[in-house]
Amino acid sequence: MSASDFAPQALPSWRRAVLKVGSSLLASPQGLDPRYAQGLARFIDGARAQGREVVLVSSGAVAAGRGRLQAGGDGLVLRQALAALGQASLVSFWQSLSPAPVAQVLLTHDDLRHRRRYLNARAALRELLRLDALPVINENDTVAVDELKLGDNDNLAAAVASLVDADLLLIATDIGGLYSGHPQRDPQARPIERVAQVTPELLLAASGGAGALGTGGMRTKLEAATKAAVAGIATALFCGRDDAVVQALGEGRLYGTLIEARRDRARARKQWLRHAPAGGALRIDAGAVAALRARGASLLPGGVVAVDGEFRRGDVLELRAHDDPAAPPLARGLAQYNAAEIRRIAGRHSREIEALLGFRYGEEVVHRDDLVLLDAPAAPLELSA
Ligand SMILES: Nc1ncnc2c1ncn2[C@@H]1O[C@H](COP(=O)(O)OP(=O)(O)O)[C@@H](O)[C@H]1O
Numbered sequence: 001m002s003a004s005d006f007a008p009q010a011l012p013s014w015r016r017a018v019l020k021v022g023s024s025l026l027a028s029p030q031g032l033d034p035r036y037a038q039g040l041a042r043f044i045d046g047a048r049a050q051g052r053e054v055v056l057v058s059s060g061a062v063a064a065g066r067g068r069l070q071a072g073g074d075g076l077v078l079r080q081a082l083a084a085l086g087q088a089s090l091v092s093f094w095q096s097l098s099p100a101p102v103a104q105v106l107l108t109h110d111d112l113r114h115r116r117r118y119l120n121a122r123a124a125l126r127e128l129l130r131l132d133a134l135p136v137i138n139e140n141d142t143v144a145v146d147e148l149k150l151g152d153n154d155n156l157a158a159a160v161a162s163l164v165d166a167d168l169l170l171i172a173t174d175i176g177g178l179y180s181g182h183p184q185r186d187p188q189a190r191p192i193e194r195v196a197q198v199t200p201e202l203l204l205a206a207s208g209g210a211g212a213l214g215t216g217g218m219r220t221k222l223e224a225a226t227k228a229a230v231a232g233i234a235t236a237l238f239c240g241r242d243d244a245v246v247q248a249l250g251e252g253r254l255y256g257t258l259i260e261a262r263r264d265r266a267r268a269r270k271q272w273l274r275h276a277p278a279g280g281a282l283r284i285d286a287g288a289v290a291a292l293r294a295r296g297a298s299l300l301p302g303g304v305v306a307v308d309g310e311f312r313r314g315d316v317l318e319l320r321a322h323d324d325p326a327a328p329p330l331a332r333g334l335a336q337y338n339a340a341e342i343r344r345i346a347g348r349h350s351r352e353i354e355a356l357l358g359f360r361y362g363e364e365v366v367h368r369d370d371l372v373l374l375d376a377p378a379a380p381l382e383l384s385a
């Protein structure tokens with residue numbers, strides 16, 4: 001069974017992707033092995049040079065810790081300790097392969113269920129991308145016991161894809177893609193190149209367990225792809241051990257499995273933004289109106305003239321043209337700051353936010369990913385090539 005079992009297909013076009021790299025590609029008895037990571041780092045670098053953004057979700061802390069101590073054994077607490085011992089090496093490992101400044105981000109699923117922490121993680125990741133950094137995310141294994149038990153960076157990658165509004169989830173593993181049965185145990189297993197929807201039958205076919213070094217296996221990859229699909233994000237599964245496959249990916253060709261996005265969901269998010277009750281309104285100047293309409297830009301504090309109502313960070317806002325008070329709102333979006341904070345930064349340059357508030361979530365008052373123009377047609381997120 002190899003990547004050559006899979007016929008090439010067009011990779012959906014993307015601007016921002018989450019790439020998940022499993023232990024199966026990084027672990028060696030000595031710790032971390034750059035053999036396959038080098039090709040993946042080249043892919044990331046090439047994509048960034050084309051103006052795309054990549055967020056890396058990398059496993060391998062336990063493997064790195066094992067390499068440092070040469071420790072055997074497999075208890076849960078030992079794995080937590082090994083992850084703590086190996087995490088710094090994992091981040092330096094990626095830094096040694098990537099010309100981009102690498103940033104370590106440790107998350108748990110719990111962080112993403114908690115509204116304030118979710119918004120903070122989202123703002124910090126956006127800021128890292130704006131700074132042209134390469135975020136390298138792993139589970140915070142010291143506290144995320146369930147995930148460490150299940151080995152679930154696949155599901156974390158899906159949550160991150162949705163958190164950063166990625167338009168593609170790329171999962172690199174040690175096998176060509178999804179097969180109809182366990183590739184090492186079922187001689188009848190056939191490659192599956194395209195999945196419109198993950199069915200219980202497919203989940204069953206992928207339940208045969210992980211490889212020697214990985215922990216989640218194909219099942220967690222399909223669960224992750226299902227979550228991504230529901231958030232309107234397609235998933236590509238491919239073999240990160242095959243240089244030709246990784247290189248082709250950089251050229252927009254996928255040898256592997258594509259799990260399609262549920263387009264209705266992306267439309268549903270926009271619909272929700274259009275119709276959810278608004279917590280307040282911002283009146284914006286003519287320059288901001290033009291930037292939003294013409295370029296789909298984010299709303300910066302400099303364009304805000306007045307703030308109506310009291311609202312919290314994360315609430316839905318109406319955006320209105322200040323010089324046309326009778327006109328209906330021209331856009332709606334999520335507040336990145338609360339009402340009192342926006343009053344203090346309105347009309348000022350983004351670089352002053354920190355000095356005015358003493359902190360900064362990001363340079364935007366409403367980020368363009370969280371914004372919908374009301375007079376534009378309700379187009380779904382375009383994911384196909
Ligand atoms: N139906 C299937 N198709 C492909 N791989 C499968 C399937 N069922 C189980 N697997 C196993 O899943 C492994 C990949 O998952 P895993 O070892 O957890 O890797 P990673 O470390 O990349 O997450 C494959 O090497 C294969 O042994």
Ligand SMILES: N[C@@H](CCC(=O)OP(=O)(O)O)C(=O)O
Pocket residue numbers: 021022023024058059060061062063083138139141148150151152153154213214215216217
């Ligand atoms: N957080 C752990 C890995 C957990 C995990 O999901 O592993 P894998 O199935 O190899 O992606 C580590 O860094 O070792």
